[in-house]
Amino acid sequence: MATISLDRVGKIYPGGVRAVEGVDLRIAHGEFTVLVGPSGCGKSTLLRMIAGLETITEGVMKIDDLVVNELPPQARDIAMVFQNYALYPHMNVHDNMAFGLLRRRTFPSRLKSIMSSAYRAGRRAEHIEISNKVNAAATTLDISQLLGRRPAVLSGGQRQRVALGRALVREPKVFLLDEPLSNLDAKLRVEMRVELRMLHRRLGVTMVYVTHDQEEAMSLGDRVVVLKDGLVQQIAAPQEIYSKPANRFVASFVGTPTMNMLEGTLTMKDNWATFAAKSLQIQGAVEAWTSLAQSGPHSAVLGIRPEHVLLNAAGGFAATVEAVEHYGDRMDVVVQTSGQRLVARCGPDTSIQEGKSISVAVDLTRAHLFEANETGMRIA
Amino acid sequence: MSDNTGATNMNYDSVRAGAVGGQLTRTLSFVGLVCGTAIIMFPLLWMVLVSLLAPDRAQAATVSGDLTKLFPNDPQWNNFPDALSQMGSVRWKGFFDALANSIVVTTLVVAGTVLSSSLVGFALARIRFRGNNALFLLMLATMMLPGQVTMIPLFLLFRNLGWVDTILPLVVPAFFGSAFFIFMYRQFIAQVPEALVEAAKVDGWGWFGIWWHVMLPLCRPVTAICAVFTFIFTWNDFLAPLIYLHSDEQATLAVALNSFRNQYGGVNKVNLLMAASLVTMIPCILLFLVAQRQFIEGLGKGAVKG
Numbered sequence: 001m002a003t004i005s006l007d008r009v010g011k012i013y014p015g016g017v018r019a020v021e022g023v024d025l026r027i028a029h030g031e032f033t034v035l036v037g038p039s040g041c042g043k044s045t046l047l048r049m050i051a052g053l054e055t056i057t058e059g060v061m062k063i064d065d066l067v068v069n070e071l072p073p074q075a076r077d078i079a080m081v082f083q084n085y086a087l088y089p090h091m092n093v094h095d096n097m098a099f100g101l102l103r104r105r106t107f108p109s110r111l112k113s114i115m116s117s118a119y120r121a122g123r124r125a126e127h128i129e130i131s132n133k134v135n136a137a138a139t140t141l142d143i144s145q146l147l148g149r150r151p152a153v154l155s156g157g158q159r160q161r162v163a164l165g166r167a168l169v170r171e172p173k174v175f176l177l178d179e180p181l182s183n184l185d186a187k188l189r190v191e192m193r194v195e196l197r198m199l200h201r202r203l204g205v206t207m208v209y210v211t212h213d214q215e216e217a218m219s220l221g222d223r224v225v226v227l228k229d230g231l232v233q234q235i236a237a238p239q240e241i242y243s244k245p246a247n248r249f250v251a252s253f254v255g256t257p258t259m260n261m262l263e264g265t266l267t268m269k270d271n272w273a274t275f276a277a278k279s280l281q282i283q284g285a286v287e288a289w290t291s292l293a294q295s296g297p298h299s300a301v302l303g304i305r306p307e308h309v310l311l312n313a314a315g316g317f318a319a320t321v322e323a324v325e326h327y328g329d330r331m332d333v334v335v336q337t338s339g340q341r342l343v344a345r346c347g348p349d350t351s352i353q354e355g356k357s358i359s360v361a362v363d364l365t366r367a368h369l370f371e372a373n374e375t376g377m378r379i380a
Numbered sequence: 381m382s383d384n385t386g387a388t389n390m391n392y393d394s395v396r397a398g399a400v401g402g403q404l405t406r407t408l409s410f411v412g413l414v415c416g417t418a419i420i421m422f423p424l425l426w427m428v429l430v431s432l433l434a435p436d437r438a439q440a441a442t443v444s445g446d447l448t449k450l451f452p453n454d455p456q457w458n459n460f461p462d463a464l465s466q467m468g469s470v471r472w473k474g475f476f477d478a479l480a481n482s483i484v485v486t487t488l489v490v491a492g493t494v495l496s497s498s499l500v501g502f503a504l505a506r507i508r509f510r511g512n513n514a515l516f517l518l519m520l521a522t523m524m525l526p527g528q529v530t531m532i533p534l535f536l537l538f539r540n541l542g543w544v545d546t547i548l549p550l551v552v553p554a555f556f557g558s559a560f561f562i563f564m565y566r567q568f569i570a571q572v573p574e575a576l577v578e579a580a581k582v583d584g585w586g587w588f589g590i591w592w593h594v595m596l597p598l599c600r601p602v603t604a605i606c607a608v609f610t611f612i613f614t615w616n617d618f619l620a621p622l623i624y625l626h627s628d629e630q631a632t633l634a635v636a637l638n639s640f641r642n643q644y645g646g647v648n649k650v651n652l653l654m655a656a657s658l659v660t661m662i663p664c665i666l667l668f669l670v671a672q673r674q675f676i677e678g679l680g681k682g683a684v685k686g
Contacts, residue, residue: 053578073581080582086575090597099593100583170583 002064002077002173002206003029004050010058011045011230019045020230022059027223030204032197034221036211038253042230044178047210051176052076063173074103079167080176084183085159087151093162094147097134100170105130137169140199157188164199175207181216193219214254218242226250244368248376251303251368257332257343260309262302263372268293273364275302280317280338284364289380292369300379303368306332309344309360311352316361321354335360431463431655432456438651456651463652464659467636468628475656477629478636482615482660485550485632489614490607492554493561497606498599500557501565502591506577516566523559535623549624550617554610561606568602569595608671612664633660 004027011020020042027033035043048054050061052073061068068076079100087096107113107123114120138144141161151159160180167175177196181189197220200207211217217224218238226233226241226249234246245251251259264277271290275282282302292298310316311333319337326348333344333352337360344360352358369379430438432455441449468474504516538549572595580590596603618634625631637660640653647653 051578051582053581073578074584074586078582080579082575082579084573084575086573086579088576088579088594090600099580099585103584103589166579166583 005062008059012057032207032222034209034217036217037227041227078174079172081163081180083179085163101130137165177209248370260304266300267297299372301370306343306345308363308366313361316359319360427654433651459655463655478633482632486614488551489554493610496557497561500562505566505569545626
């Protein structure tokens, strides 16, 4: 187990391209941290910087209070699971898993073992110990039956387990996982997600996980770091990321379907809020926004999660149903009103049909308010 | 209906014409290949026939050009032990010395070339350092230099080092890599996924460990080509051993064969020379048969990438 601390860490490539900028992050012992963001946001670069596979051009990185900026991967005591697994194709599963341990042998020389019987005995004992560790890891991951096979004959899920086993067997301080589930099919991905979570709980090790899949990030992480264009947007627990997104980007990146965003003007009168977006007016009492009344009407972006858009609600405004997507246990409904399009999520309801008129209300107490400028920071 | 039938007939005729054309092409190419094979194989056949002739018949067939004498009516199998025992000044010793020297030189040169070329190819393909590309281009440029240009400077260098009449001038350069094989290794290693190198780094291995445990086993196809080509070239090499090895004890098989020539450059016992030559060719022929696929693939690769 280990702590990782990043202090104003950045990365500028030789061509001048800035991949990561001023990242401040503290990862505690045994914490499962997920780096998430769209393609090109710098999440994999940041992970590779922790691994030592990319140089750090700015800031200070520490693992267990030791500055590791200049340390090669070999000296960092980390293990990494790669997106494409990176299993050695010429070795069988056992040798793939044992490869990292072979490097740490006290009796590495075959030549010396020929000349000294004591050395030979030590070497043999070490081999047995390595095999025991590999077998134990294989049992944990349920891949004992695969130990003699080459990676080429394994399925994607099996390769994934072997890659995890290779990391596991070394008992490193830190586990780094770079989109390890992205090559698996949807069903297997969900299964492996649960297994990863259980594995983390069982081992209690520090894990840093990279994904572009916000659902994966939310379900796995103790804390989630959302990145965009090399900048950290928010670091928080999954629930907080969802319920209190720091800005418009985080709000729209996290959650499926995406949060509804309405640009308009907010006018507060005591606790009574009136949000006007084009010809659409949404009103309601919001205690939390009372303090905004002093500053008068101002431009803002109203964010409403689809589950907080209420259909067939009393006192709502009229809208037309544009599309309905059925998922069995729930349905997503796209409605159009006053030139604005909203997505609502609700339970299965056969009365809602495409092309029909429907009454729509918004639960303003659970809505989010963001600045209307480019940064789109959260107001309330 | 009738139109359809007509179309079908036409198709059938064109298919039949095509089949006949294809058969003709196949026959012609077959005849061409047989002729080519006969031309290529003729010297080998000539060697085998001459190696089985009695001395007077061999002389008539080769020097006087009487081809009717080329076919042995009484094969002289004794030519083989006679030829081998007469190599060098001491009976049998010359052959065994030369055989041992050839084996030692070839083994060391093959090992040296494979190890050094793969190591340098790996470094050029994977390690990012200033001047990497310039060094690679410089190395490629050395391939343009004919061997004759460096022959005399190299001889002077090795003479000053006191290496003349030892196997060192033949063996040591191999441990500094061969430009062509370095090029082949570099191209091959550049296609190996970077993630494998990174995984090995994370597993705790340094550059040498990655080269030895990961890259070298993955480069087996290139290594096979490199080993086969180097073996055949070194085993058959005549010029370098002739320049650097002067005493009978140091001679390799290719040089030892030269003892069948007389002081005027002619050949005294052509039948024995052919018998001895055939025996020295055996390892190459066996190796070619075993590694035929790699050998031909290697020629193809050389043609494309060289």
